[in-house]
Amino acid sequence: MRIVVQEQEFDLGAEANAFAAGDNGNGAIVTFTGVVRDLASGNLDVMEIEHYPGMTERALTKIAEDAQVRWSLGDVLVIHRYGRLAPGDRIMMVATAAPHRKDAFEAAEYLMDYLKSRAPFWKKEITSGGADWVAAKDEDEDALARW
Amino acid sequence: MRIVVQEQEFDLGAEANAFAAGDNGNGAIVTFTGVVRDLASGNLDVMEIEHYPGMTERALTKIAEDAQVRWSLGDVLVIHRYGRLAPGDRIMMVATAAPHRKDAFEAAEYLMDYLKSRAPFWKKEITSGGADWVAAKDEDEDALARW
């Protein structure tokens, strides 16, 4: 298990290759990568991500540990950035390795659902017109109900 | 959309990075990578993958097109190898990009479920003790029922 909270960018390809280089018992590897989307209006200058140092690492570790209890996983990776990002920048990634694809997929979705609503990150969208905190979505909270 | 059927190996990281380099409307990128698992007995020498040239590309293209109809996707990638592979070698990958993570995850699972049972590939496991065709699993056929 590897949990990384960092300001600097990460290389999705290098991380995916390093993660997949593990043992041969895991036939299935799933990655999810979150990318800063531009706004519908197309004028997002900066996405600022605030976090709670200390609690962030604890929360991500707990989410990953819970996933390892629920599914038969070979390995779990979570990387999440904070600070100032631009449209197209990669915000975060999770990766799961498992003997079976169903486990790898479900665990990755679980990590994402919990990470969205239970890891202490807050996003702020900065445009030439001002700055707005991104509101939590009911559907993200509702997504937890399925687990 | 990109469909690749090839004998030579592919670089997961390079493919993931190239796929993710697309437009900024897609906040969610999912990849699935299939790796040759060793047998429980630990003595797999070679996994031989036979395919049906021509039909393979048609079947994969149709599966990817169907996914694009069912979900709002920015892009789809399918790579599948044939020929002789060793434990730890990467067999195949799919990648999906979408504005929303649910679409990216579901479409990737759909691609995998259909690719398992509807794309003309056949696996043979070769050990020092002999060679056996891998039998199709009922659970793989059953997995199609959910779509």
Place this chain on the structure above:
Amino acid sequence: MDVLYFAWVRERIGLPKERIETEAATVSDLVAELSAREDRYAAAFADLSALRVALDQELSDFDASLSGVREVAFFPPMTGG
């Protein structure tokens, strides 16, 4: 028409592809015709529930018509991914 065999069907019949002149109306008729011809076909086609058929590279059924079909392929259930 061209008839193709894959995986253990190919191994049992002993060749990957052959040209067959036939008046068979359906896939089932073709299977019966080949099975009657030689034991290796009868062995390969013994259990149709373990077989799949594609007509011109599209999955099809054993009761499908062969009218206009140029390529028939027989193979076991697929195991990709």
Place this chain on the structure above:
Amino acid sequence: MDVLYFAWVRERIGLPKERIETEAATVSDLVAELSAREDRYAAAFADLSALRVALDQELSDFDASLSGVREVAFFPPMTGG
């Protein structure tokens, strides 16, 4: 104890962290005490349903006891991923 604020709670209160001496028994008591102290707290804590609280870096509830707690954090619902 240390009290931390994040996102718009931090902006409304005007600082990220402060040391507070309090006899408040629960989180709700602490919220009432701070809200009575200055308008900026009252504004930040006006709608508790829009707030979350963590005690010693674990998500908690507003009726939780502060006994033994060293670090309290207030913030809006999280928006990671």
